[in-house]
Amino acid sequence: MYGSEQQRRRIQKLTLSYSDQFLDLCLPLDCMNDLQLFLTYENFISHSQVDGDQSYLSWRKLGDVAAALFALGYHQQQTESFRAAPTFLRDLRQTAFCRAYSADKNVSIFLGRPPRILRKFCHFYLPGDHNDDSHEASRSPAIWLHTEKLDFATDSRWAGLCAILKDDILDLFTEDNHDERARRAWLIEADIQAQWLAVPRSCRLEGGLKACDRRPVERDFMVNMKLNYLHVQFLLRLALVRPMSTEPDSDLLNVSLKMLGLVVETILLKDQIVNSGTSLVWKVAYYGLSAAGMICLTLVNRSFAIGSFATSYSKIFQELSILAAEIERGTLVYVDSPNYALLARATQTIKAILDRMMTPSDNTVVAPDNQHEGAAASEQRDALYDESWGLWDNTNLQEFELSFWHNLAGHPSLNQ
Numbered sequence: 001m002y003g004s005e006q007q008r009r010r011i012q013k014l015t016l017s018y019s020d021q022f023l024d025l026c027l028p029l030d031c032m033n034d035l036q037l038f039l040t041y042e043n044f045i046s047h048s049q050v051d052g053d054q055s056y057l058s059w060r061k062l063g064d065v066a067a068a069l070f071a072l073g074y075h076q077q078q079t080e081s082f083r084a085a086p087t088f089l090r091d092l093r094q095t096a097f098c099r100a101y102s103a104d105k106n107v108s109i110f111l112g113r114p115p116r117i118l119r120k121f122c123h124f125y126l127p128g129d130h131n132d133d134s135h136e137a138s139r140s141p142a143i144w145l146h147t148e149k150l151d152f153a154t155d156s157r158w159a160g161l162c163a164i165l166k167d168d169i170l171d172l173f174t175e176d177n178h179d180e181r182a183r184r185a186w187l188i189e190a191d192i193q194a195q196w197l198a199v200p201r202s203c204r205l206e207g208g209l210k211a212c213d214r215r216p217v218e219r220d221f222m223v224n225m226k227l228n229y230l231h232v233q234f235l236l237r238l239a240l241v242r243p244m245s246t247e248p249d250s251d252l253l254n255v256s257l258k259m260l261g262l263v264v265e266t267i268l269l270k271d272q273i274v275n276s277g278t279s280l281v282w283k284v285a286y287y288g289l290s291a292a293g294m295i296c297l298t299l300v301n302r303s304f305a306i307g308s309f310a311t312s313y314s315k316i317f318q319e320l321s322i323l324a325a326e327i328e329r330g331t332l333v334y335v336d337s338p339n340y341a342l343l344a345r346a347t348q349t350i351k352a353i354l355d356r357m358m359t360p361s362d363n364t365v366v367a368p369d370n371q372h373e374g375a376a377a378s379e380q381r382d383a384l385y386d387e388s389w390g391l392w393d394n395t396n397l398q399e400f401e402l403s404f405w406h407n408l409a410g411h412p413s414l415n416q
Contacts, residue, residue: 047061053282069117077123094126098126098163101159141194150214154221165192169185182240192233203225223273231286233255238294256295263288280332317354353414
């Protein structure tokens with residue numbers, strides 16, 4: 001069908017233009033229905049794959065999905081009309097809402113923009129909840145069947161639950177009282193653990209991916225669910241960081257290391273998994289770069305980086321090196337791929353930090369006849385590492401996209 005990456009890209013853009021034209025024909029009819037909702041969602045996914053997650057077109061298409069959900073009233077699933085639909089159709093609608101709600105949170109966090117779908121205006125149920133006494137989706141532990149299969153519906157259920165938690169965590173960033181923020185955060189932390197433990201053990205990735213004896217597509221579902229769980233914890237710890245604090249949070253760093261480790265393991269074992277709906281590039285750009293960004297922020301602050309990690313420096317160096325090498329080698333994205341600019345910029349910054357990790361320590365012994373020069377050099381380093389370039393100066397640390405890596409590349413220690 002195509003003989004090169006360029007031909008494949010041309011075919012992608014051609015089919016996407018047909019999809020856009022089809023939806024443009026539907027809009028003047030002013031008759032929104034389930035089929036158009038599903039097509040609108042798939043059109044958004046296609047734009048994110050072809051144009052990239054940072055594209056304005058992709059952002060606008062996600063808005064179209066939210067508008068379609070609201071127009072159909074699927075954000076109010078407690079109504080008699082919604083619950084009177086056939087079971088299979090109700091499942092499809094609930095799945096569509098969970099996927100759109102999750103995408104809204106993830107893309108908003110990724111780009112540092114406000115979400116469109118807010119839970120306080122929604123009443124929805126998880127796919128598969130058909131009993132009359134089923135409760136609305138909330139932070140309370142969901143009811144799972146012990147015979148739950150790992151499939152798209154299961155992944156959508158978990159995505160919806162994580163989106164609820166992320167919704168409440170994003171509210172924490174607007175709370176100015178740190179004590180109140182901490183109080184609410186610990187309540188969310190308890191709910192995170194309760195939700196994760198409620199998931200059937202057969203659906204949870206507890207150990208390494210290599211030891212997971214499941215079908216390739218099931219492995220990918222388990223990776224998705226585990227990364228989503230870790231990312232919720234990551235955001236919660238990020239919300240607890242005090243503004244202008246010069247001390248890293250050990251829990252935040254540990255979660256970052258776990259998330260980066262799973263992303264790197266998934267990259268290395270990419271031939272043993274099958275795309276279940278969330279691409280490997282998105283896992284790297286969204287989860288991997290968030291974790292790597294937090295680790296790199298700590299590493300560039302040499303005054304306390306050495307004692308900040310429970311993991312050895314060699315392990316950190318190894319995982320950052322693998323991430324940078326796989327991106328640079330082109331095994332994840334091509335030069336003309338939509339997310340290439342972000343990944344390439346992140347790779348350059350990570351490599352600069354790795355190079356700095358390999359330089360001799362500043363605490364080298366100075367010869368007696370060079371003590372004056374050594375003192376002058378020390379004063380110069382102190383000026384570089386003073387608190388004017390704090391670790392937590394950025395008030396939008398929940399996003400780790402292109403501008404973040406540009407700013408990090410300007411750290412004094414990387415430009416000596």
